Amino acid sequence: MTRLAGGLIDRSLPLNFTFDGKAYTGFQGDTLASALLANGVQLMGRSFKYHRPRGVVAAGSEEPNALVELRSGARQEPNTRATVAELFDGLAARSQNHIGPLDRDFLAVNDLLSPFFAAGFYYKTFMWPKAFWEKLYEPAIRKAAGLGSLSMLPDPDAYDKGFLHCDLLVVGGGAAGLAAALTAGRAGAEVILADEDFALGGRLLAESDLLDETEASVWIATVRAELDSLPNVRIMTRTTVFGVYDHGIYGAVERVADHLPTPGDKVRQTLWRITAKRAVLAAGATERHIPFADNDRPGVMLAGAMRAYANRWAVSPVKREADAIAIFTNGDDGHRTAMDLIAKGAKVLGVIDVRQTAPRFGDYEVFAGATVTGTKGRLGLNAIEITRNGRSEWHPVGALGVAGGWNPNVHLASHHRGRPVWNADLLSFVPGADGPKGLIPAGAAVGKGGTEEALADGMNAAITALAGIGIVAAGIALPKAANAAAEQVAFWHVPGKKRAWVDFQNDVTVKDIALAHKENMRPVEHLKRWTTLGMATDQGKTSNISALAVMAELTGKSIPETGTTIFRPPYTGVSLSVLGGGDTGTTFRPRRLTPTHHWAEAQGAEFVEVGQWMRAQYFPQAGETHWRQTVDREVLAVRSGVGLCDVTTLGKVDVQGRDAGEFLNRLYANMMGTLKVGMVRYGLMLREDGHAYDDGTCARMAQDHYVVTTTTANAGLVYRQMEFFHQCVWPELDVQLISTTDAWAQIAVAGPNARELLSRVVDDFDLSNEAFPFMACAELTICQGLRARLFRISFSGELAYEIAVPARYGQALIERLMQKGADLGVTPYGTEALGVLRIEKGHAAGSELNGQTTAQMLGLGRMVSPKKDSIGAVMSRREGLAADRRRLVGLKPLDAGTQIMAGSHLFTAGAAQTMETDQGWVTSSCYSPHLQSYIALGFLEAGDARMGEVLVAANPLEGQEMKVEVVSPHFVDPEGGRLRD
Amino acid sequence: MLIPHPLLGLRDSQEFTYLGDAALMQRPDPAADGAEAAFCDYVFLRDNPAGVHRELWFHEQGDRSWLVVTRDTTTHEILGAELASNLKLGAAQ
């Protein structure tokens, strides 16, 4: 055990956990990383490419090395950073990316082969032979790569999303963030304070700095208590603001239950969409290291992280208490770690400072003008080589802290292509002025990392931000604090022959960057792609700037001349589960149910998804073993008796106003203004480019009142188009539009017995052909006083009506019709039978109205009225469209029992089957029980003049070919006598 | 994005559907000489500027109004939004 005194862990709450099956104990407040270090575990994983033994490097979300698998079974979660995994009792973690035990990984052979795995090796090695890529290289690479593994089981947990709004979003709850939130909270602004950590305080938790001469945790607790008491402040811990989107929208993930063994009733995570008028980016800074030979051994870590482990978690990073710790630094900051470790009673070898005139802040040895030039220790550090003035000597150490300076966390500030700018004094990039509007970076995120300056900067940022939205915020009394000494020099890496790691996660070394330079992959974007630097889970948080500095050195340019790395969302990895969010399975998306849905369900109907709708597809009866039996029965029942079909899904739009008729004249290709009250007309709508768009019916209920229907699929689009022409093109017309699709349950009653059946439900209404002819409509009452609308229209070609009642009565109506029609052979039918009936009748539907067809092709050319303008009228007369000779035809196979594949192309018998000889294509196909033959509809060159011709329908994809006869598309009752009788 | 609806204030752009170039409001005169060419232009040719663009948005999950939104396509900055019907009626006067 290497626990120190103090820290912010609760020693009264021990937590048991396992790592690679071995049992350990930590405390409440630990992360997995701090608890492992406290147990003397330095080796936590293997590197991505070379499978080098690796330990923890950082103490926060920037961690590149310590990636582990958490939990098991369906909850197995790969690539979790041990540094942010909160410890809970029973946590089971495993190391990953190795074959065999972690300390004897068989894939470590890759390290010996490293000369072959240099930068760009993928691109160079796996090029040839080409066929090997899919069969050999890719599977092998996939197996060896990818770090952790997936369970391949469905995620059992629930994920959620939500929306929040505020005046000020404060990203980060450290010194600057707390000061900003408190300033804004006291000013009465609506404030959201978000921090990725489970505790507020940020870097204050990791430092030994005093605030008002007491431990910082006391001040943090006081501020938290005040913020909690303010109703206008929402504190969101365990919440990462991962991206900035347009107009002040921020994406954030709250890890609601990741710190619990299982979520129980809670959701696992919540995706928040925060709309903030202003934001303060107080995201702090990330420390960078200094590459030197063999700097990747477990035990080598960032000096600031070492401080965090010592101060916050009371952990020394060595395996045995007796082991000494050394610090390698290019500035004053490394000395802070030495001081804090000494204060905690750890054994410190000294500080290796690259500066010749290195300061000394306490009682420890300083190796001034020295560098670390080598390390030893197979699975963990046990010695370092210190070189000074050309003389080298080895020193036994158990851990080495490396302090290369701090990079402001500019990520969110660069999300709108905001370009960070180089600050030569700070030796780092800071947010530029062109970042997202309304986002003000503050504190360490702009390089003001001293406690005193961060507090003041946070407060001032809040005051400035709120002033921008008219809220006056007063300054607050900040605690007395100091800024630690922070002198440093530009020292980016220790030159040498051995490998010096820049990016631990992707195994990118200084040599790889030199190779990229040699191969002219010099712009940072190329460098990244060629070497994989800065990719994967950490996105180069600890490595990008160092790599840039190395490249600058090689090119002889300055760092800003060499390039700038900007960042895209997300700041840290976001699980696909939370982005997908919400429900799975049948509740994955909303489902529209027709008014007779529950009834149809009770009848045993099979359903089909049509857009959002669930429609009854067919109604199987006992004894029917194949859907075709059912559909054939339903179709024949309509042709011989009477059938019922719920057609509520057709779009219905109420069009009223003095100019309703004129408006519809302009909307539809044919005349609607001349329609008599009480009558219905089929309507064809074109697109403005002249092609057929949608069809439906217009019923004139009153002089200034029409009800129009659209196809199910286009209901929303047609309504939108109607509003477009109403508001954007002809707003001078007096028209009012509103959808009534859902309000009315509409049932098609079709078949020779339709009139008789309806006569049994209407109240004193004359249904005779004289009183209520084909294409009539009326408002009436049925079933003793229920208001209803009746339309005599037919999609099937039979005597047919559509009857509409308030939706709440839809189920009762169909039940009544079934009951009253028992002796008439009444039969419910679904969308399959509906499709067969309309193909038999030659009615166009979606397969024919596919956006490529014209009114002429549909045989409806004469509907485009030459007497008026309408949408698409001008363009429909274009040469290319008007001259189109393809026409809708019926097709019958010479062998009645062979199905014609929809999509087949039509060719003259005996002709070569090429694009040039193509005569048309098959749009819809079905079995007609009425004709006892397969039939189809299609478009054929000059089709209306080719009745009786025998063609070949070819489906070259499947190697099918069959002979078909061209017939009228009206397979049933071509004269239309049935629907008019 | 947030759309500054002239009646309802800032609204989530997800409530809207997008159509594009507001030039679609200027439907050519079908009776004029060269109407076909004018319609071809109207239907098929759109400006796609990198910069300030006037475009049509439909508040489908809102008050069902069509808006003309002026947006900088390079920054997504929105410079204004007006009711399309007001614009059209105003232009006619």
Added chain:
Amino acid sequence: MTDLTPVTALGGTVPRSEVFGALSITENAGLALASLSLRQGQLAPAPFGLVLPDVSQTVSTGGYGAFWTGRDQWMIEAEGQGDSDFAARLKAEVPEATVTEQTDGFAAFEIQSSAGAAPIEALMHKLVNIDPKALGVGRATRTGLEHMTVFLIRRADDRLAVIGMRTLAGSLWHALAVAARRLEA
């Protein structure tokens, strides 16, 4: 009176109601709705004594209510009249205006909190991208909820009506119930 028996939007013979901690959600099958649109140049009438409200507002008096749905357009509500021909009654009040029956176009869910505004606001945070602070008492708006379009009417600090398309009633209930249940956890 017809001898057909209606069902509620959720398909039951009685409205569904369920309690989730401080929140209760109840299907309001009795609410009658009809849209009222002004003809061009028409002045706003005052059906049932309602002063038709301005943008984003709702008013109610004596069992009737009105909320703004678009320019020169309102939805008129009548409590307990869901089974009547309310559109005809409204048309009689405003013969010059355009009236369309909407009762069965929608399913109304009344959400009541027993703990003040906070649970209502917490529910809104999970469902709609509308700032609850901007939807105070007497305000109404239309927005998206789980890919559905809904009207939100803040009837009181502790009462919110969510009115969505009737054919989506089941999905809307599911969305509301799941969110309310999660607030309990």
